[in-house]
Amino acid sequence: MLIVQKFGGTSxxxxxxxxxxxxxxxxxxxxxxxxxxxxxxxxxxxxxxVDYAHYYSKEPSQREVDLLLSSGERVTSALLSIxxxxxxxxxxxxxxxxxxxxxxxxxxxxRISNIDPKPILEEVKKGRVVVVAGFQGVTQDxxxxxxxxxxxxxxxxxxxxxxxxxxxxIFTDVDGVYTTDPRIExxxxxxxxxxxxxxxxxxxxxxxxxxxxxVEMAKKLNVRLVTRSSFNENEGTxxxxxxxxxxxxxxxxxxxxxxxxxxxxxxxxxxxxxxADIFGSLADANINxxxxxxxxxxxGRTNLGFTVPKTELITAxxxxxxxxxxxxxxxxxxxISKVSIVGVGMKSHSGVASKAFKTxxxxxxxxxxxxxxxxxxxxxxDEKYSELAVRALHAAYELEK
Amino acid sequence: MLIVQKFGGTSxxxxxxxxxxxxxxxxxxxxxxxxxxxxxxxxxxxxxxVDYAHYYSKEPSQREVDLLLSSGERVTSALLSIxxxxxxxxxxxxxxxxxxxxxxxxxxxxRISNIDPKPILEEVKKGRVVVVAGFQGVTQDxxxxxxxxxxxxxxxxxxxxxxxxxxxxIFTDVDGVYTTDPRIExxxxxxxxxxxxxxxxxxxxxxxxxxxxxVEMAKKLNVRLVTRSSFNENEGTxxxxxxxxxxxxxxxxxxxxxxxxxxxxxxxxxxxxxxADIFGSLADANINxxxxxxxxxxxGRTNLGFTVPKTELITAxxxxxxxxxxxxxxxxxxxISKVSIVGVGMKSHSGVASKAFKTxxxxxxxxxxxxxxxxxxxxxxDEKYSELAVRALHAAYELEK
Numbered sequence: 009m010l011i012v013q014k015f016g017g018t019s020x021x022x023x024x025x026x027x028x029x030x031x032x033x034x035x036x037x038x039x040x041x042x043x044x045x046x047x048x049x050x051x052x053x054x055x056x057x058v059d060y061a062h063y064y065s066k067e068p069s070q071r072e073v074d075l076l077l078s079s080g081e082r083v084t085s086a087l088l089s090i091x092x093x094x095x096x097x098x099x100x101x102x103x104x105x106x107x108x109x110x111x112x113x114x115x116x117x118x119r120i121s122n123i124d125p126k127p128i129l130e131e132v133k134k135g136r137v138v139v140v141a142g143f144q145g146v147t148q149d150x151x152x153x154x155x156x157x158x159x160x161x162x163x164x165x166x167x168x169x170x171x172x173x174x175x176x177x178i179f180t181d182v183d184g185v186y187t188t189d190p191r192i193e194x195x196x197x198x199x200x201x202x203x204x205x206x207x208x209x210x211x212x213x214x215x216x217x218x219x220x221x222x223v224e225m226a227k228k229l230n231v232r233l234v235t236r237s238s239f240n241e242n243e244g245t246x247x248x249x250x251x252x253x254x255x256x257x258x259x260x261x262x263x264x265x266x267x268x269x270x271x272x273x274x275x276x277x278x279x280x281x282x283x284a285d286i287f288g289s290l291a292d293a294n295i296n297x298x299x300x301x302x303x304x305x306x307x308g309r310t311n312l313g314f315t316v317p318k319t320e321l322i323t324a325x326x327x328x329x330x331x332x333x334x335x336x337x338x339x340x341x342x343x344i345s346k347v348s349i350v351g352v353g354m355k356s357h358s359g360v361a362s363k364a365f366k367t368x369x370x371x372x373x374x375x376x377x378x379x380x381x382x383x384x385x386x387x388x389x390d391e392k393y394s395e396l397a398v399r400a401l402h403a404a405y406e407l408e409k
Numbered sequence: 410m411l412i413v414q415k416f417g418g419t420s421x422x423x424x425x426x427x428x429x430x431x432x433x434x435x436x437x438x439x440x441x442x443x444x445x446x447x448x449x450x451x452x453x454x455x456x457x458x459v460d461y462a463h464y465y466s467k468e469p470s471q472r473e474v475d476l477l478l479s480s481g482e483r484v485t486s487a488l489l490s491i492x493x494x495x496x497x498x499x500x501x502x503x504x505x506x507x508x509x510x511x512x513x514x515x516x517x518x519x520r521i522s523n524i525d526p527k528p529i530l531e532e533v534k535k536g537r538v539v540v541v542a543g544f545q546g547v548t549q550d551x552x553x554x555x556x557x558x559x560x561x562x563x564x565x566x567x568x569x570x571x572x573x574x575x576x577x578x579i580f581t582d583v584d585g586v587y588t589t590d591p592r593i594e595x596x597x598x599x600x601x602x603x604x605x606x607x608x609x610x611x612x613x614x615x616x617x618x619x620x621x622x623x624v625e626m627a628k629k630l631n632v633r634l635v636t637r638s639s640f641n642e643n644e645g646t647x648x649x650x651x652x653x654x655x656x657x658x659x660x661x662x663x664x665x666x667x668x669x670x671x672x673x674x675x676x677x678x679x680x681x682x683x684x685a686d687i688f689g690s691l692a693d694a695n696i697n698x699x700x701x702x703x704x705x706x707x708x709g710r711t712n713l714g715f716t717v718p719k720t721e722l723i724t725a726x727x728x729x730x731x732x733x734x735x736x737x738x739x740x741x742x743x744x745i746s747k748v749s750i751v752g753v754g755m756k757s758h759s760g761v762a763s764k765a766f767k768t769x770x771x772x773x774x775x776x777x778x779x780x781x782x783x784x785x786x787x788x789x790x791d792e793k794y795s796e797l798a799v800r801a802l803h804a805a806y807e808l809e810k
Contacts, residue, residue: 023464030465060488063424064431065495072494072502076487079480085478087461093473094466101473106551150507 009174010042010132014164015303017051018181020084026050029066029179030091030240033113033137037097042132044171046142046164047088049080070115074144074154077116078104081141081160089139099137102127105152108170110162111145111199117156120145121164123170132171140167167221169229178218179238184245185210185217187407188262192395195408198262200243203250206260207233209350209384223247242249250352256287258360259351259405261380262398266345268298269321270376270388271310275336283312293327295320298377299346299386309336313377315388318342344376345394348386349401361385365403373397410575411443411533415543415565418452419582420639421485430580430639431492434538440500443533445572446557447543447565448489471516475555476547478517479505482542482561490540500538505545506553509571510564511548511607518557521564524571533572541568559620561723566623568746570630577632578640579619581627585646586611586618587595588808589663590656593796596809600661601644604651607661608634610751610785624648651753659761660806665799667746669699670722671777671789674713674729676737684713687732694728696721700747711764714778716789719743745777746795749787750802762786768805774798 013033020026029045036043057076061068085101092099108124131138142160145153155162161178168176183198185207190196202210204227211220217235226233226247236244250256276282283302290297301313316324321340328338354360364385368375373396377388389397402408414434417657421427430446437444457787458477462469486502505510509525532539546554548641556563562579569577584599586608592599603611603630612621627634627648637645651657677683684703691698717725722741730741755761765786769776774797778789790798803809 023461028467057484060424060484061491064428064488064492068491069494072490075483075504076491076501079483082476083458083461086473087465089473089684090462090463090469090477093470101476103476137593152504280621 010171011042012034012044012046012164012168012171012176013172013179014046014160014177015048015179015238016160017048017054019179020088022053023087026084026087027091027131027231029088031097032238034093034095034097043137044128044132044167044173045088045137046140046160046167047081048142048160049077050084052082053083053298071090071151072304073150074115077154078127078141078144078152081143084203084327085139086140092137092139097137098135099139100131101139101141102131102143103141104163105150107138107140107167109145111147111153111155113147113149113151113153115153118147118153120155120166123166125170125172128167128171142371150346157167158222161219161222165225165229165231165233168231169225174232174311176226177234177236177244178222179236180217181237181239182217182235183237183240183242184235185247188398188402189264192264193399193402195372196402197408198242199245200333201246201248201253202260203253203352204247205250205383206350206352207247209348209381210261210263219249243251253352256353257351258353258357259349259407261350262407263350264345264394264398265348265350266391267318268344268346268388269313269318270313270315270339270341270344271321271324271328272339272341273335274339275306275309276312276402277334278308278310279334282331282334286312286328289327289330290316290324293323295324295327299377299388300380301377315344315346315377343391344388345391346386346388347394347397347401348384349405350384352383354383354385363404368397371396371400373400410573411445412437413445413447413565413569413572413574413577414580414632415561415578415588416449416580417561418449418455420580421448421489422452424488427485427488428492430489431496431498433438433639435496435498436495438538444527445533445568445801446489446538446540446569447561448482448485448540449543449561450478451485454481454484472552475516476553476767478555478624479542479545479553482544486540486542493538493540493681498538500540501532502540502542503532506547506562507538508541508568510546510567512548512554512556514548514550514554515553516554519546519548519554521556521567524567526571526573529568530572536554545614559623562620562623563626566626569632570626575633576635577627578635578637578645579623580637581617581618582638582640583636583645584638584641585636586648587662589799589803590752592663593665594800594803598804598809599643600646600652602647602649602654603661604654604753605648606651606784607753608648608750610749610782611662611664619648654753657755658756659750659754659758660750660808662750662751663799663802663806663808664751665746665795666749667718667792667795669716669745669747669789671714671716671740671742671744671745672722672725672729673740673741674736674738676707676710677713678735679709679711680735683732683735687729690728690731691717691725696725696728700778700789702778702780716745716747716778735745744792745789746792747787747789748795748798748802749785750806751785753784755786757786764805767800768801769798772797772801774801790804
């Protein structure tokens with residue numbers, strides 16, 4: 009098989025860990041696979057460089073920041089390549105540029121525009137392991153860019169798509185994707201397989217295994233993803249097309265998101281376009297509004313509720329202010345959490361939602377908001393019930409089995 | 410003026426020093442100059458990366474070592490650029506590649522094959538300070554190379570030549586070139602001007618201000634060089650064409666080299682080609698033979714003396730071994746030193762050599778070997794007289810004046 013393996017900052021955190029990664033790659037090579045490795049900077053290195061830049065300026069030029077940051081992954085790729093050669097594996101290091109990765113020119117969060125598969129495949133054909141510096145590319149003008157958070161995962165997925173790899177393995181410090189956070193519910197089970205869409209819902213809901221950008225790209229390019237631990241030999245979780253999952257469970261997992269806050273606008277004047285105006289103003293302020301609920305109030309007025317990330321609450325407050333004459337009151341509630349039940353099986357089964365409501369009611373947990381999609385039911389509840397709700401729902405859908 | 414300024418590892422040794430470099434560059438800009446800066450890696454950084462590579466292998470692949478090492482200068486160039494912007498100087502960082510530096514493909518000691526002046530000049534025209542990562546370039550195939558020891562000086566000189574700069578200032582931790590080592594002779598004077606050829610003799614003889622490669626390139630490209638300290642505002646030493654130096658002193662400086670050893674082959678069979686064979690064998694072993702002296706011995710045999718670097722003495726021993734039947738004995742003497750009197754004025758004046766011999770004789774210092782060039786007289790003496798000889802000669806040629 010042609011496999012792309014990506015090792016994150018913790019996995020290459022020091023020289024000894026890089027050696028372990030080399031041994032792991034060698035195993036895959038010895039098993040008859042062709043391997044392309046994508047590496048992050050050694051953990052702590054990127055933050056150190058960011059601190060360096062901020063020593064001089066609160067807002068250092070992003071072009072220079074990219075040049076600075078890209079050096080971390082270059083160092084790791086050279087070191088891993090040397091470590092592989094030292095144990096008899098023919099290897100060659102490549103920068104983002106050498107690996108044919110072109111991006112747009114939005115520094116510090118560039119988007120990959122194209123990957124030329126030739127440079128990597130030529131080396132693979134020679135029987136070499138190619139070690140690519142993740143997180144970086146170059147613009148049309150040859151200026152170095154970086155891809156922002158999760159950029160090395162993205163590099164790995166994009167390369168896997170470009171070279172038509174059979175698999176893209178993302179190595180992290182966790183074993184894979186669980187039915188819920190094992191620190192909350194110890195009986196949580198690792199999932200063998202999960203669909204892209206489920207993973208997207210789980211990732212955006214706080215399962216920190218993979219960032220959405222990478223999963224979205226994997227889905228788009230139809231890249232078979234595996235997320236697994238670099239510290240043990242456990243199998244990990246395979247993230248694939250829905251169609252590849254024979255037996256689709258009703259519910260795959262329960263996600264908890266404590267980073268949302270609820271905003272309630274009461275007695276909003278019910279004029280046409282008022283909602284569009286308010287949410288337009290929030291969008292202009294770059295605020296990610298998540299759940300939205302509108303229901304009738306008294307005297308031709310309406311109540312409007314929505315959630316925003318806690319970190320964006322103050323910005324949201326400002327964006328709403330100009331509508332203050334068109335509403336009676338505004339409430340902000342940071343002490344909430346969002347619990348979501350995710351599963352592709354929901355599409356074809358009813359009763360999933362009602363079971364959730366019954367379960368929460370039995371525990372005397374009041375539901376403040378409800379939102380649904382084809383494969384997800386989210387409820388907003390009082391933050392103090394977060395863990396209780398997760399455990400109760402995990403048991404109700406028998407996810408420990 | 411269009412000036413290239415090069416700052417070495419000590420000058421950019423930490424974040425505060427980089428800030429000082431930025432302030433210094435700003436001064437030059439405020440004085441109305443156009444500035445291109447070339448930087449080394451922060452001191453210690455290159456050694457750290459070399460150690461990393463050697464953690465895995467005694468002989469790490471040089472291509473990977475180059476990728477590894479080149480990251481140090483990239484970090485400095487980005488940081489200095491950010492530091493400049495922070496104090497209101499428009500600046501842009503460039504890697505070796507972006508600065509248009511092409512090299513051959515001899516990793517870890519590549520030679521610059523070409524510099525395209527356009528990328529740098531375009532930015533200079535926009536009123537920007539260009540901060541180039543020194544010590545690196547790329548091959549025709551786009552693979553990163555480094556230039557070996559003194560590589561950042563070389564980058565600076567080559568760029569100065571390519572963009573036709575008016576001046577190339579090399580900032581180090583010393584004030585300039587002295588008539589001799591001030592630690593040996595406190596009355597040693599800093600030279601205002603010195604010719605390329607004199608500098609070449611002084612550099613190869615142990616004055617560690619500039620490496621020969623850089624001076625040779627400066628001479629070839631006719632780049633006016635200044636070497637000065639980054640820690641004070643002193644004027645430094647200008648290194649230029651002989652013709653630019655109006656009043657050429659008889660002697661410019663006294664250099665001391667304690668790193669040579671003397672080899673004496675006694676009673677060598679005087680057959681045709683024997684010298685060619687012996688020195689051919691030494692050359693094949695990559696030994697830098699410096700002074701060579703041959704004089705008649707007894708019974709149709711000859712004595713052959715030469716000096717080699719102390720570090721190459723064992724290799725030299727091996728290279729000579731196969732001729733052991735053709736000579737009576739071989740002597741190795743590590744306790745010698747070479748003292749050289751350098752000055753372009755010698756060309757047109759006689760009596761320089763005889764004054765040296767008289768001076769040393771007066772101090773009862775025995776001369777073991779003598780070698781001369783157009784602008785240099787070197788003598789090999791017992792190591793214990795090194796400092797005495799330097800002081801006596803310094804006084805004899807009145808260099809303190």
